[in-house]
Amino acid sequence: MRAISVIVVLAGVLSCRAATPDLRFGWNEVDYVWDSPTQRESAIKSRHFLPEHNLPLGLARWKNKLFVTVPRWKSGVVSSLNYVDIDGAKDQPLKPYPSLKDNYVEDTAKEIPSNSSIVSVFRVFVDACDRLWVMDSGLADILGSPNQITGPSIVIFDLNTDKLLHRYYLKVTDMKEDSFFANIIVDVDNATCDNAFAYIPDLGGYGVVVYSLKQDDSWRVSHHYFHFEPLAGSFNVSGIEFHWTDGVFGLALSEPRENGYRTMFFHAFASTKEFCVSTELLRNYTHIDKNEAFHDFKLLGDRGEGTQASASFYDISTNVLFYTQVNRDGIGCWNSNKPYTPENNPLLFSDAELYEFPNDLKVDDEGTLWLLTDKLPRFVYRSLDSNELNYMIYSIKTKDLIKGTPCEN
Known part of the structure; x- marks a missing residue:
């Protein structure tokens, strides 16, 4: 419990400079x-x-x-x-x-x-x-x-x-x-619950599987943009260097557009680029011309060196795409109303001790962002110290998090 207290104190110090999340849960071992x-x-x-x-x-x-x-x-x-x-x-x-x-x-x-x-x-x-x-x-x-x-x-x-x-x-x-x-x-x-579609990235086979609940059927979507980026496969977290070839992994959905379909934002884990495609294409992929559809996948831009992200989530209330920054021990964001440039993708907070390997994040229906960090590279390549706080979950209101940043509307 002492480790939790130390984290809380450190987070309080950081909050004097910028909005930072509150520690909600923490475990040495679960x-x-x-x-x-x-x-x-x-x-x-x-x-x-x-x-x-x-x-x-x-x-x-x-x-x-x-x-x-x-x-x-x-x-x-x-x-x-x-x-x-x-x-x-x-x-x-x-x-x-x-x-x-x-x-x-x-x-x-x-x-x-x-x-x-x-x-x-x-x-x-x-x-x-x-x-x-x-x-x-x-x-x-x-x-x-x-x-x-x-x-x-x-x-x-x-x-x-x-x-x-x-x-x-x-x-x-x-x-x-x-x-x-x-x-x-x-x-x-919630008006058409039986007409749900699930999108499942295949990070090892470089594709996305679409599942229709109403049809109880699935199909595979292929594209070059689902592959990893060869020059972005090297990571360094807590002094541990490793090389991954994970393809498409982070997916996020916008609010419905005028035609009723959403935009799916996506990126490979081993990549610093962000892409998008309409869910209209994904839902109807088995009935369209694949060569013509190739150009409907769009490159939004590049976040810059060392900005590989494991997870992302689009907050409908702010029109902001939030994403983890595993090499930078923090969270980044992009306001979808602005060009996708490094300047418009700020690092909202970062601390190697507090947020080592941010692995997953979600925004709930109350506008709260939840972040889980877990020191995964140590777990995989070395070992974790059971005397330390290893797994942490934080939360913060999205509007507080982006206030005064390029992501604010």
Whole structure:
């Protein structure tokens, strides 16, 4: 708890210079709400639970729940889909969703125990119809002995009842040899909930899969802009240099345009450029001329050297696209009413100690931005110190964050 206090003090010092987010949650290591104390003891003894292998990565808010994902990077992850209570303790244990039983899948399993079972989730999305959309990679022990327990699938829950609504497995034609699905965004409004579309980036196979809930069908979209940028594949975080070839990963949707369709902003993780395309093209991709459609994908611009971003989210209330800055330990932004230039993409805040590796961010329906940082490079290439605060979640009002910056309207 002392580490949390230090972070709060440091954040207070920074706030004298600019608007900075409040620390809402922080963990040295994460733990879970178990069905019984003996269950936890048994899981540790059998090595089904290795606390040091459980790293939070994605988040999304719905009412009093803040969902937190824990991918199965390594063995010993108890629950991949979880939540914390917004008004709960800063270091509260994660609550498995929809239950511990649904998340408790052995790393060596050959199949999932039930249709509502969750294997390994990176990012989730809460839609306007009170549904949680989960992109389950189905892959366990990714960095150890990878085991594809089940195929990649979209899992949808009713948040009002916590019941499974639907599970859809991606088709063979949606995937390539190196496909990896770790993100999902949803295009829908609460007047036509049955006509939802999900867009899933394939960061390893360099494409985007579109899923129609009404048709219960999916199709793959290909384009050069989904590939990584060769000169932007090198990263340096906390003195750790690494080289990734992740393609399209960050997706964000604008408000509906005059024709009823939205603009999808997108970028590869290993890139400093931002692109866009109309969702009209994505929804109708199977019926259009692919050669003509190629030119409907647009380059918005380049943020500048070292500005690779893992996640992005478009805030409809401010018309601002927010995105993480993994090399710069902070968050950047761009007002969509302005040209996409480095000058119009300011770094809103940055601190190597407070915001090391900002991994995911979302803006909720109250105009609050939520940010999760997790020191992922240390976790992957070295190790984390359980005496330090390693995983942190912050929040701030978007209008306060952009005040006085080029992103303010």
